[in-house]
Amino acid sequence: MSSSVMKARLLSREGDESVYEVFIGPQHPASGHMRFIVRLQGDVIVGVDPDIGWVHRTMEKLAETKEALKAIPLFERMTIIDSQNVTIGYVRALEKLLGVEPPPRARYLRTLLSEMNRIASHLYGMGLSGIFVNHSTMFMWCFGDREVWIQLAEELTGARLTHAYSIPGGVRRDLPQGFAEKARKAIRYMRRRLEEYRKIFFDNPQVRARYEGVGVLKSHEARRLGVVGPNLRASGVRYDARLLGDYGVYDELDFVVPTAEEGDAMARLLLRGEEIRQSMRIIEQVLERIPEGPILAEKYLRLIPPKLREPALKEGRIKFPGIFANLKIPEGEAVARAEMGHGEIFYHVVSDGSKKPYRVRVVTPSFRNVVLFRYLPPGHRFMDFPAIYGSLDYFPPESDR
């Protein structure tokens, strides 16, 4: 398909008097904080105009107003459900500018939390895809089981959602005692639950009827539209920012990046379940192989006063030395990409040599997937719109930034 055909399908159309406009949102249409102007001819969708920006907080500008390190908890609030993966790209960009690399143990710990967050994020998305077709059991189950991973993350980082775990040069806390056993228990539980999800949801004929063959995105369309995450891989494109080898220890681990060929809403749902399985495989390997050693780069450990350094190393908790918040970011530019539960996040950090970044550009996966609201629904019946929305795992605060 040429790009002009693709463009024609992307543009919004007003239509004549036979077109009926339905406004969905901005009050919680299901996941909230956005509005769709759906144009219908009879029961058939002729166009959808996604009206986003209701929870815009100008984060790129706010990041320019504070010391580089303080933007970590700021950016976390874009995707509070996936806060490790949303900030790891920013931390990597800072590390490239500062010329510091995290020690091996810190890279393993980052991978561990990244995958725990990914599972929680996928459960959130799968729960919503349940409630979008009025399957409240799936919604309750997924949100209940997400709690398991949130509590596990709390055990590791001290916070349920706002972890702020990765910092330039390493991580804030070491693995607590007995963590591996708890994580293995959670994995056993989750494996059993995925089987139950299959019985009640994925193999449910009513769910299949709503999701199968709906919102089909072909492989070449997904490439040209720059779609990211499970929505991309469900269309048969094997791409995952974890494979770039820029962060974590993914190049040392044995896991599969699942793909599907169908490209429909059902394939996108099933793929999230498969990714949860792979993330659990990664967690098992991380717990088995994690090396001993420091959790913060030598360069920054030396900044901690000697009196505090010993207890910090013994307890495995790094309390920020004051000087850390005032780090000068060397002049230059860095880009970083990371794979979130929703897809790839892109950071471009420009520094002029001061403590605050000169410009931070962040493009989130949900923002890149907004085009799908334009592209997929036309031609479907109105009933299919919630199913398409539900399958995309779109997260408005992340898109609006």
Next chain:
Amino acid sequence: MSVEDLLRRLEEKGLEPVDRGDVVSVAVEPHALREVAELLVEEGYDHLASVEGIDRPGEDVIEVVYHAESYSEELWGKLAEIRVRVPRGEPRVPSLIDVWPNALFLERETWDLMGVVFEGHPELRRLLMPPDWEGPPPLRKDYKVATEGVFVVVE
């Protein structure tokens, strides 16, 4: 389709691409933007990862930066960056929506927040800002973030 091909073809056009490890960066004039973008698509950069504006009031320019990305395995680790400098008073560049369809929302956002006009873009209207927004674009350096003071009432 390889990074070497890309560098060679850009050099043949008389440009000076710089390989910075994870990015191949090339600076172009606004009139050559579309041509270079089409070259990148031919070389496998099938979509954009980002469009942004960098405000440089000291030099009186806005730098429009495009990051193109590829889903082809041989180009995974390498982004292609195009940089265009336009005068701050009248920042206009041609829209690349015909070259990269997903420029639709990325360009609209940069118009919304940085005030860069993408000529030929069919939908330059508010995206993230409210529809009645007036004043300097919020990502420009002359837009000051309003801060609220901390008030403590002492009895």
